[in-house]
Amino acid sequence: MSDERPPEAVSTQPLLRVRHLRTHIGTPRGTVRAVDGVSLEVERDQALGVVGESGSGKSVMARALMGLLPPRSASSGEVFFQGRDLLSLSRKEQSEVWGKQIAMVFQDPGRPLNPVVRVERQLTEGMRRQLGVGRSEARGRAVGLLREVGVPDPERRLRNYPHELSGGMRQRVVIAIALACEPDLLIADEPTTALDVTVQRQILDLLRRVQRERSMSLILISHDLAVVAGRTDRVAVMYAGRLAETGSTREVFDAPRHRYTRALLAATPALDHKRHTPLRLIPGSLPDPTELPEGCRFAARCAHAAEECLDLDPYLAPVGADHHVACANPAAAPTAPTTLASGGDPLGR
Amino acid sequence: MAGSGTAHLRGDKALLSVEDLVVDYPGKAGTVQAVSKVSFDVLPGETLGIVGESGCGKTTTGRAVLRLDRVTAGRIRFAGEWIEQADERRMRALRRQMQMIFQDPVASLNPRRPVKDIVAEGLAIAGSPADERAAASATVMSQVGLDGERFADMLPRQLSGGQAQRVAIARALAVGPRLLICDEPVSALDVSVQAQILNLIEDLKAQYDLTVVFIAHDLGVVRTISDNVMVMYLGKVCEFGDSAEVYANPAHPYTRALLDSVPLTDPDKGFAGPALEGDVPSPLSPPHGCRFRTRCPLAQDRCATEEPQMNEVRPGQHAACHFPLPPTT
Numbered sequence A: 001m002s003d004e005r006p007p008e009a010v011s012t013q014p015l016l017r018v019r020h021l022r023t024h025i026g027t028p029r030g031t032v033r034a035v036d037g038v039s040l041e042v043e044r045d046q047a048l049g050v051v052g053e054s055g056s057g058k059s060v061m062a063r064a065l066m067g068l069l070p071p072r073s074a075s076s077g078e079v080f081f082q083g084r085d086l087l088s089l090s091r092k093e094q095s096e097v098w099g100k101q102i103a104m105v106f107q108d109p110g111r112p113l114n115p116v117v118r119v120e121r122q123l124t125e126g127m128r129r130q131l132g133v134g135r136s137e138a139r140g141r142a143v144g145l146l147r148e149v150g151v152p153d154p155e156r157r158l159r160n161y162p163h164e165l166s167g168g169m170r171q172r173v174v175i176a177i178a179l180a181c182e183p184d185l186l187i188a189d190e191p192t193t194a195l196d197v198t199v200q201r202q203i204l205d206l207l208r209r210v211q212r213e214r215s216m217s218l219i220l221i222s223h224d225l226a227v228v229a230g231r232t233d234r235v236a237v238m239y240a241g242r243l244a245e246t247g248s249t250r251e252v253f254d255a256p257r258h259r260y261t262r263a264l265l266a267a268t269p270a271l272d273h274k275r276h277t278p279l280r281l282i283p284g285s286l287p288d289p290t291e292l293p294e295g296c297r298f299a300a301r302c303a304h305a306a307e308e309c310l311d312l313d314p315y316l317a318p319v320g321a322d323h324h325v326a327c328a329n330p331a332a333a334p335t336a337p338t339t340l341a342s343g344g345d346p347l348g349r
Numbered sequence B: 001m002a003g004s005g006t007a008h009l010r011g012d013k014a015l016l017s018v019e020d021l022v023v024d025y026p027g028k029a030g031t032v033q034a035v036s037k038v039s040f041d042v043l044p045g046e047t048l049g050i051v052g053e054s055g056c057g058k059t060t061t062g063r064a065v066l067r068l069d070r071v072t073a074g075r076i077r078f079a080g081e082w083i084e085q086a087d088e089r090r091m092r093a094l095r096r097q098m099q100m101i102f103q104d105p106v107a108s109l110n111p112r113r114p115v116k117d118i119v120a121e122g123l124a125i126a127g128s129p130a131d132e133r134a135a136a137s138a139t140v141m142s143q144v145g146l147d148g149e150r151f152a153d154m155l156p157r158q159l160s161g162g163q164a165q166r167v168a169i170a171r172a173l174a175v176g177p178r179l180l181i182c183d184e185p186v187s188a189l190d191v192s193v194q195a196q197i198l199n200l201i202e203d204l205k206a207q208y209d210l211t212v213v214f215i216a217h218d219l220g221v222v223r224t225i226s227d228n229v230m231v232m233y234l235g236k237v238c239e240f241g242d243s244a245e246v247y248a249n250p251a252h253p254y255t256r257a258l259l260d261s262v263p264l265t266d267p268d269k270g271f272a273g274p275a276l277e278g279d280v281p282s283p284l285s286p287p288h289g290c291r292f293r294t295r296c297p298l299a300q301d302r303c304a305t306e307e308p309q310m311n312e313v314r315p316g317q318h319a320a321c322h323f324p325l326p327p328t329t
């Protein structure tokens, strides 16, 4: 944390404040508007969930927040972190923030660990370089980190290569590496997608625990609404490079208002879904990000599209104390929200 | 031995019946018994869901039924015929009646052939004339929602994940099977595409009179599509029974743990119960007695010495556990 500012000046503003973030990528087929005007905030000690279908722009946004942009891309907008606009800092100042104060767990399962380097070096490299910690202290901290993320027998594990660990253990190590420089914000992009449900459970519990114990902020990205539901304070639903709905997790899940959020929830087979009854579909697929439609980007798939939806691009408007929706024809606040995702007999018979 | 026994089998009515199936994979470090005395059956028109963690033997079980891997021991009966010893010629004929959709749809499609040829592949092997193949291919393509010329000439790499899965389904259906084994058909797909494919399988099942074995790791998905569910752990069967009963009142502690690990969309709940600790043990040296005992919160001395057998716990619900859970509802 920066200590130049008086604490009260820092604490009045959110840790991260993103305004009109755009990341456009040049391709032979045209410009991919992967992130196209996203504004969001992450408070200190809070977890924000970001959900949306594959291709909605979650990873590009996360990487833009980390300063990792694909080739031939351009970003605009503002990314205020602890009051400083990251996009206008010098390279040296940026490197202070990225990797140190903001750390990321990447989606690509092959990428995070180097297969030919022992766990110890992968864990200590960042803290020795970024924090200037000496060799033996780094080793001691590494043991502590492995213990914190629930790796049994940490001294022995330090000498292991990644392939000697189970999938769940590897993901714990990846999280330990991200925590090594004591970040204020951890971005976890689909941290459990390739894992079994029991291991996913362990990793999600772990993320929530360290987020709370360390008073850290967390951005948890997933295509699975259920993954973020019970583990975040606030949630942002992303669609075609924009936010469709944001708000407190409780409000968004108990009373979703955007047609897309509701359609996603209805398409998710719940544990009590009545069997052999059709799931409610979302027809079609995401629009081509090089040729986005004029009006609402969800209109072609929306069962409630009105005529104005085709030419008016809806913007995020408040529908509650901490609840915003970008929809010209939002759903009424439901009276019996629990029947939304499943419907019918709770045992599904 | 955790999860053996055949008490849950329903006899001659079954279209597919598997008894004490064993599949060994010998390797340099030792032999992995990927499937260890697994028994189950599927009645005509039923859907059996198979769930369990990665490496528990789901794919191996499916492949063994089609005799795509060497069956080490056990018996397999399909439509009244014992097939575990059937020769390759007989199996080729039988595989028109038993089709499998493989775990990675894109990798299972020949990258150099257009979609219409891929779909007609099975018919070509069976020696149907070319015009018949073309007509059959066009029919199933439209039934899986890939109508028209546009898709017929596309190559697999030009398809989205959901479209590739539809092609894999069309290819399996083209030969007119009675049994369809689907190995994780929706795992790599978005919820919206997943819902399309699940609904499609349900529609086709009715239309083609199919019996389905549906392998998945998502318990919600299996719940919506299955009549019965089989829960596997480390090559063994833990529980078998009516999916509504098993989900409402799991009898095996492992089934309970799986259900408790499914994240809920209820923001106040998170999960239904406590986490399952630890990792799956190495399949090279599985625990003796009950294979789940190293992670089971209810394990006792007996679990280490004596393998539980499948037992009827409640009507239509069988579990292999010395101390099955009482009903909760």
Ligand SMILES: Nc1ncnc2c1ncn2[C@@H]1O[C@H](COP(=O)(O)OP(=O)(O)OP(=O)(O)O)[C@@H](O)[C@H]1O
Residues within 6 Å of the ligand: A025, A027, A032, A033, A034, A052, A053, A054, A055, A056, A057, A058, A059, A060, A061, A070, A071, A107, A223, A289
């Ligand atoms: N390097 C790139 N070059 C061109 N287009 C890209 C690049 N990276 C991403 N895209 C495109 O940007 C859009 C957003 O991609 P992104 O990876 O952010 O989606 P996502 O929401 O993370 O999806 P998933 O759930 O599959 O991870 C997609 O249309 C994708 O094809």
Ligand SMILES: Nc1ncnc2c1ncn2[C@@H]1O[C@H](COP(=O)(O)OP(=O)(O)OP(=O)(O)O)[C@@H](O)[C@H]1O
Residues within 6 Å of the ligand: B025, B027, B032, B033, B034, B052, B053, B054, B055, B056, B057, B058, B059, B060, B061, B103, B217, B283
């Ligand atoms: N060809 C093979 N050679 C050696 N071992 C194998 C082979 N195929 C599978 N195994 C082993 O057999 C066991 C069962 O594997 P299988 O693929 O059937 O599991 P699964 O339940 O389908 O897992 P997943 O959910 O990851 O698909 C695993 O321990 C696996 O490593």
Ligand code: SF4
Residues within 6 Å of the ligand: A258, A259, A260, A296, A297, A298, A299, A300, A302, A303, A304, A305, A306, A309, A314, A326, A327, A328, A329, A330
């Ligand atoms: S703005 Fe219109 S088309 Fe878009 S989600 Fe709302 S109702 Fe549907």
Ligand code: SF4
Residues within 6 Å of the ligand: B002, B252, B253, B254, B290, B291, B292, B293, B294, B296, B297, B298, B299, B300, B303, B308, B320, B321, B322, B323, B324
């Ligand atoms: S109680 Fe014993 S037999 Fe039952 S699952 Fe646990 S360890 Fe296995």
Ligand SMILES: [Mg+2]
Residues within 6 Å of the ligand: A058, A059, A060, A107, A189, A190
């Ligand atoms: Mg992504």
Ligand SMILES: [Mg+2]
Residues within 6 Å of the ligand: B058, B059, B060, B103, B183
């Ligand atoms: Mg498999």
